[in-house]
Amino acid sequence: MTEQIIKPDLNFINDVISSGGESLKKCFQCATCSVVCNVTPDDKPFPRKEMLHAQWGLKDKLLSNPDIWLCHQCSDCTAYCPRGAKPGEVLGAIRKLSLQHYSSPKFLAKMAGDIKYFLLLFAAPVLIFLTYLGITGKLDFANVPKDPVKGIVFSKLIPTTFFIDPVFIAAAAFAVIVFARGIIRYWNDMSRNAGTKGGNIIGAAISAITEILAHRRFNKCEVTKGRSISHILVFYSFVGLAITTTWALIYLYGPIAMKFLGMEPFKWLLGESPYPLTDPMKILGNASAAALALGILLVIFNRIKNSAKAGIGSYYDWLFIGIVFFVMATGILSEVFRLMDIAGLAYPTYIAHLSFVLFLFAYAPFSKMAHMVYRATAMIFAKQAGRE
């Protein structure tokens, strides 16, 4: 065995402990966890070695380790741990620190992981929309005209094309850039640590994505079996809502583009929202919203039901769950109040909805939302490196 110089980072140990891994030091390295885990490779299995590395403060070994993302926090390890060391929770804390390590600017990463800064973070999207309303004199919602046929029309409160879309496009672009920088650094660190030459990345990507789409790893969980269903619901409702949004963009900008090209717009390009409930796009959107409602409620229910065996989770987990919940709740309520024609409730709920969605988008690389990007990256890396 070659000599290794160990460089413990004591602050890192405290970071793990304060990020939801407070049970870390209870681990006595019996390796029950590695054996009961159904998703670990047989060679250098996790999470026993991660527990040791975390206890020793070996930050570099952990943050750039693809294994922390191969873990799906089934919590079989936590349930069978003879010491209550909760390896599932500790790996969750390490994943949070890894996300924060690879996302920049650093201050945003720090704020997203600390309950102290929640109000400050949330104030930003709220202020963006309130400022617009203030400038245009619509703060009391009294001057917002209704459409004689459609009733309440949200774009008359805040115009989609001139305000909402630019704000969201900017936020999305910011997120994409932060993600791109993060995963490039992460990939390079993983390659250096693994010391392997790159394998077939395309093949690995196809294999990883089909695995994610089918939730094959999730289905191997035993103690928290129901999680796969709730995650499938949330995951595919997001896919559905992404399609809905694209579809709406086509409705909105399609006629404009066609007119610009001197063509007569197709009849089915409906233009400005709201769209009739019978429209296929609207049906998909509403179905996705219902799936999201069911999924996120199941997530919350499962978390509480399994908390005795799997742990209750950290602030970081609950912030993400909470934001998704409020995105769903305000979204559905906005539509309901609009259809009921109650302007006094519909407009504020819509502003809240826009704020939660912007929160989700803009802070995605710093919040647990980023798990989808990092987990996919780690799974692709592991597959091309032959680590199954």
Place this chain on the structure above:
Amino acid sequence: MAENKKVLIIGGGMSGLTAAIEAAEAGNNAVIVEKTPFLGGRVAQLNKYFPKLCPPNCGLEINFKRMKNNADVTFYTLAEVEKISGEEGNYDVTIKVKPRYVNDKCVGCNACSEACPVEMPNEFNFGLDKTKAAYIAHNQAFPFTYVIDDRHCKGASCAKCVDACKYDAIKLDMKPETVNLNVGAIVLATGWDLYDTSRLDILGAGKIQNVVTNMQMERIASPNGPTAGKILRPSDGKEVKNIAFVQCAGSRDENHLPYCSFICCMASLKQATYLREQYPDSKAQIFYIDIRTPGRYEQFYWKVKDDPNVTLTKGKVAKITEDPSTKDVTVEAEDIIAGKKIKAKFDMVVLAAGMVPSTKNSKISDDISYTPDGFVVPSSLKKGIYAVGTLKSPVDVAKSVQDATGVAIKSIQSARRSK
């Protein structure tokens, strides 16, 4: 000087026998109350025990001989204490004695057992084989008087044993008796039970035939056990040539027993030698978190470790499965030193199960405090009442005997403070 009263010893295992005999040999009257039909307790079930690795009968036989030579030791079997009242030097005790249905005329000829049509699981052998409802636990049992188990016996409607007995020793109409005693001191020596391994769902949960407990392994290796001392596996009686020991099967686990049971590492090392001595080509693998060999026992560990056919693997077993066709057993662990998951197949697997104080499930009396795990808190005992050995903490035979010898003097002092 006050009257020198009796000492009551609850439990007739190695600790109880020691305390009783030591007190009696110092001149006190000692009464043993034993729940089962025979004395000797857990030690009688062992094949060999530390520190000298002698068979149990070397230690027990000496104690039984000392008892027979000393009229000051009396005992009740099938007896349980129902009530204790009073104070140091003056305790009134009510004892319920269940009927044995066999009297002193029994010569141990086995005719009743041969005649008995009822089979029941053999508790002395931890269910590895069956015995008749009219039986004797083993060939060195003390007292050497048969017993009829009334939980299984069909009673007077059958009575085949009565006809078979030439000595008029069987009385199926025996009734329970109540005995009242006044004693000066009480020694609690009710010992321990093995942890119920059927609660360990990832370790086969008592469902895999060739996964046995360490105490079953003692019976399998014992000359008076179910296989007459040949180490054969339960499913098909095949010679065991490849065995695994799973350490901490329940112990050091907050979901089961949150403490170290003290004896299991030594027991597994010892049991590995049973196999290695019986079959020179056999192999044993011990899976452990830490091998704990207190004090001088370390030397025994070195000896076993030097055997090239014994492998010690650091990593707890957390999955055990059965090959349904061959009944071989696969254990899974992470070899921590190598950093690899291993799946290895064995003829038989021994779960090194832990010790549970008998007071976990049957409390002696309400005014005693217990730890959450059921151990007696010695400081909570009233004056004149003493607990020994495994009631306070998991310990081995040698430490129990030392403890019981010490408690003998304490109980004599209490008996002499009688009022």
